[in-house]
Amino acid sequence: MPDIAGWDRNQMAARAACELEDGFYVNLGIGIPTLVANYIGEGIDVTLQSENGMLGMGPFPYDDEVDPDLINAGKQTITELRRTSYFSSADSFGMIRGGHIDLSVLGAMEVSEKGDLANWMIPGKMVKGMGGAMDLVAGVKRVVVVMDHASKSGAPKLLHECSLPLTGQQVVDMVITNLGVFEIERGKGMKLIELAPDVSVDDVKAQTEADFAVAL
Amino acid sequence: MKKIYPDAKAALDGLTFDGMTVMSGGFGLCGIAENLITALRDSGAKDLTVISNNAGVDDFGLGFLLQTRQIKKMISSYVGENKEFERQYLAGELELEFNPQGTLAERCRAGGAGIPGFYTKTGVGTVIADGKEHKEFNGETYILETSLVADLSIVKAWKGDEQGNLVFRKTARNFNPMMATAGKVTVAEVEEIVPLGSLDPDCIHTPGIFVQRIIKCDHEKRIEQRTIRERETA
Numbered sequence: 271m272p273d274i275a276g277w278d279r280n281q282m283a284a285r286a287a288c289e290l291e292d293g294f295y296v297n298l299g300i301g302i303p304t305l306v307a308n309y310i311g312e313g314i315d316v317t318l319q320s321e322n323g324m325l326g327m328g329p330f331p332y333d334d335e336v337d338p339d340l341i342n343a344g345k346q347t348i349t350e351l352r353r354t355s356y357f358s359s360a361d362s363f364g365m366i367r368g369g370h371i372d373l374s375v376l377g378a379m380e381v382s383e384k385g386d387l388a389n390w391m392i393p394g395k396m397v398k399g400m401g402g403a404m405d406l407v408a409g410v411k412r413v414v415v416v417m418d419h420a421s422k423s424g425a426p427k428l429l430h431e432c433s434l435p436l437t438g439q440q441v442v443d444m445v446i447t448n449l450g451v452f453e454i455e456r457g458k459g460m461k462l463i464e465l466a467p468d469v470s471v472d473d474v475k476a477q478t479e480a481d482f483a484v485a486l
Numbered sequence: 487m488k489k490i491y492p493d494a495k496a497a498l499d500g501l502t503f504d505g506m507t508v509m510s511g512g513f514g515l516c517g518i519a520e521n522l523i524t525a526l527r528d529s530g531a532k533d534l535t536v537i538s539n540n541a542g543v544d545d546f547g548l549g550f551l552l553q554t555r556q557i558k559k560m561i562s563s564y565v566g567e568n569k570e571f572e573r574q575y576l577a578g579e580l581e582l583e584f585n586p587q588g589t590l591a592e593r594c595r596a597g598g599a600g601i602p603g604f605y606t607k608t609g610v611g612t613v614i615a616d617g618k619e620h621k622e623f624n625g626e627t628y629i630l631e632t633s634l635v636a637d638l639s640i641v642k643a644w645k646g647d648e649q650g651n652l653v654f655r656k657t658a659r660n661f662n663p664m665m666a667t668a669g670k671v672t673v674a675e676v677e678e679i680v681p682l683g684s685l686d687p688d689c690i691h692t693p694g695i696f697v698q699r700i701i702k703c704d705h706e707k708r709i710e711q712r713t714i715r716e717r718e719t720a
Contacts, residue, residue, distance in 0.1 A: 323657050336714060338707035338709050339516060339644075339658040339707070341513075341514065341711070346711040347709060350656070357659070358591070358664060358691075359539070359590075363592065367588055396572050398565060398566030399564035400563060400587075401586075405586050405587060405608045408607040408610065435613050438611065439610060
């Protein structure tokens with residue numbers, strides 16, 4: 271089988287950034303989702319939320335600006351902006367659970383064709399915990415997953431049903447992989463709406479277990 | 487009643503006992519009660535149930551209480567940064583209850599507010615929902631989560647006064663305000679005890695009614711992930 275690369279990490283992040291709209295409050299997960307902040311389009315004003323208690327997250331600090339009291343949910347040092355506000359974890363998850371955050375971009379291990387998401391636990395391996403992931407997928411208005419299309423061993427990650435313990439049931443609205451973009455109607459089904467360059471529908475089918483319609 | 491104590495050891499005097507439940511504020515190592523954690527270790531109290539979002543790192547924060555095997559059970563949302571924790575857990579020496587982070591925060595808030603339980607969408611359809619009451623509201627399914635209270639809450643604030651009024655700084659606030667409300671006794675360590683009247687009453691984060699004892703301490707404030715950017719050079 272020829273090696274099909276499609277998009278790289280940065281290109282996937284750039285595609286995810288196209289989902290941001292002017293005025294959105296957005297929560298970005300750890301890994302590729304963090305890169306989305308680098309590709310926010312011109313004229314699009316978004317406010318980034320960090321679930322440990324901050325709205326209006328700025329970039330990493332310069333060496334002499336590092337403040338141990340100012341970190342993001344990945345425990346990285348960050349900076350504040352003129353718009354920044356701080357609040358408690360209860361208020362933070364009130365925003366999340368209460369449906370006030372417009373969009374969340376997350377990584378995943380598996381996604382089902384009905385929008386179930388698994389990204390926190392592999393049975394038999396040390397479990398680190400779900401952190402805020404279950405709250406985010408249950409409460410945020412729109413959930414976009416960014417992940418490699420298949421696992422490192424080549425196993426599909428878009429499945430009929432997730433095999434791993436779920437983070438949320440029928441919670442994913444869009445999946446962006448290195449091969450293309452899928453829209454999910456929660457509880458119903460998924461459709462392929464975009465392909466990465468030099469990737470065919472057959473290439474995608476070969477690496478996908480989930481059923482999907484094609485609407486390119 | 488005098489709330490100011492001379493140091494962390496004095497502030498915990500008479501409050502610790504074996505088998506007690508302790509809430510410990512902080513997110514990662516940010517906003518943790520460094521000095522009170524050490525004093526809790528030195529008290530020798532064991533079989534502790536510790537409610538904290540994280541479990542510290544091997545040689546700092548709650549990691550100190552893991553080294554000495556004083557913790558029987560942790561209630562946390564994420565514990566990935568601690569090898570000794572992993573070892574004790576895999577060896578069956580440590581109980582662990584995972585809560586989604588927002589559910590953990592709300593359980594503490596509810597405990598302090600006299601609310602015994604609440605319904606949430608978080609965790610529906612996952613292992614978190616197993617054995618919990620499910621209920622429909624407006625066509626959506628929710629699960630019942632119960633509140634949490636503690637025998638002792640240890641929190642870290644930026645500034646406080648002799649009445650126990652507290653102000654937190656930036657993202658070091660996190661779980662501290664809710665945990666301050668949910669302890670039968672709450673002890674706060676602060677960077678500065680300021681004269682009465684110098685905190686703006688409109689800007690107090692935790693009113694003194696929730697704080698029984700307060701101490702001023704120095705803090706190491708260790709950073710877990712020091713991430714920086716380079717200045718562009720002309």
